[in-house]
Amino acid sequence: MPLVVGKQILDKARREGYAVPSFNTNNLEITQAILETAEALRAPVFIQVSDGARKYAGMENLSNLVRDMASRVSVPVALHLDHGADYAMVLQALRAGFTSVMIDASHHPFEENVHKTKKCVEAAHAVGVSVEAELGRLQGIEDNIVVDAKDAFLTDPSEAVRFVEQTSIDYLAVAIGTSHGAYKGKGRPYIDHARLEQIARRVSIPLVLHGSSGVPAWLVEKMKATGADIGDPAGIHDEDVRRAIPQGIAKINIDTDLRLALTAGMREVVTRSPKEFDPRKIIGKGRDYLKQVVREKLELMGAAGRA
Ligand code: G3H
Ligand code: 13P
Ligand code: ZN
Numbered sequence: 001m002p003l004v005v006g007k008q009i010l011d012k013a014r015r016e017g018y019a020v021p022s023f024n025t026n027n028l029e030i031t032q033a034i035l036e037t038a039e040a041l042r043a044p045v046f047i048q049v050s051d052g053a054r055k056y057a058g059m060e061n062l063s064n065l066v067r068d069m070a071s072r073v074s075v076p077v078a079l080h081l082d083h084g085a086d087y088a089m090v091l092q093a094l095r096a097g098f099t100s101v102m103i104d105a106s107h108h109p110f111e112e113n114v115h116k117t118k119k120c121v122e123a124a125h126a127v128g129v130s131v132e133a134e135l136g137r138l139q140g141i142e143d144n145i146v147v148d149a150k151d152a153f154l155t156d157p158s159e160a161v162r163f164v165e166q167t168s169i170d171y172l173a174v175a176i177g178t179s180h181g182a183y184k185g186k187g188r189p190y191i192d193h194a195r196l197e198q199i200a201r202r203v204s205i206p207l208v209l210h211g212s213s214g215v216p217a218w219l220v221e222k223m224k225a226t227g228a229d230i231g232d233p234a235g236i237h238d239e240d241v242r243r244a245i246p247q248g249i250a251k252i253n254i255d256t257d258l259r260l261a262l263t264a265g266m267r268e269v270v271t272r273s274p275k276e277f278d279p280r281k282i283i284g285k286g287r288d289y290l291k292q293v294v295r296e297k298l299e300l301m302g303a304a305g306r307a
Pocket of ligand 1 (some may be wrong): 024050051052053082083180181255256
C-alpha cells in the first residue's frame, strides 16, 4: 500500500498500548528484511533514514526504494527522517516523499528548540506530514556521573508539557536514560521509568524512545566467534522495553541491533567459507539475521498482528 503518515500509525499504538519499531535502513537488504518480516507478522512499521544513511546511500535513493517496496506489502509503513538536523533537511525529506520527519534541535536551549521545531511543524503539517521532536538529550550514562549532572540531560516533565503545547508536534522523543550505540552506560543500562510515568501522565501524544537496541547476546556471541573486537557491549533489557510501552512509549528506534545482525552474518560467511566471494551469499546471511532481529522486535513491542 502507499506510505502511511506516521501519526496515523502511532496514535493507534499509544491508544491501544503497543509500540511500533522504527528501524534504520541504509540499503536494499535491510529494507527487505524489515518489510518482508513486517508483512509476515502483520505488523505496522517505521523505516527511518539517518544523516549517515543519507550520506551513504542518498536520500532520494532510499526514499524511492522504501516507497516502491512498501507499495508491494499490505501492512502500514511510514518513511521517517531520523534526527533531522535543521529546517533545510526537513524540507528535503518532505520533497523526497517522507511521511514523518524528526527535527532534532534538542542540543539548543529550550526557547530555540521550540522556535526551530515550530518552523518545521508548520512546513510539515502544511503537506500533511507528522513531526517528531526531542526534548532533553541522550547521553552515555556513566555510573560515576553525579545525579544532578545526569538529570540535566533528561527530559523535564513540566517542560515537556510546554514544549508540546508550544510546538504542536505529533510525537515527542524523550531522554530517559538510554543512549545510542552498543555501549549503553556502565553496568546495567537503565530506563528512568518514574520520569517516563510523570511525562506520560501529562503528555498525551505518542512518546518516542531512542537508543533502544538490546544488543542481543546471540549476536554478540556470533561477532566474537568470528574474531570481532567489540569489548563488552550492553543494550537495553527487554523487560525495560516491555515496561515502557504501557507507560506511553509508542515508537522505539532500533539501529545498532540491525548493524550487529548484518555484520555478524557477513562475518560468519567470510570467516567460515574463505573461498566464497559471491556477495549475495555473504550479505544474504546477514539478511537472514536481520529478519530474526526484526521478528524479535515486532513481537517484543506487541506490534505483530496489529495490521
Ligand atoms: O541515531 C543514530 C543512528 O544510529 C544513526 O546513525 O547517522 O551513523 O547512520 P548514523
Ligand atoms: P540504537 O543505537 O540503540 O539502535 O538507537 C537508534 C536510534 O535511536 C536512532 O534514532
Ligand atoms: Zn536516535
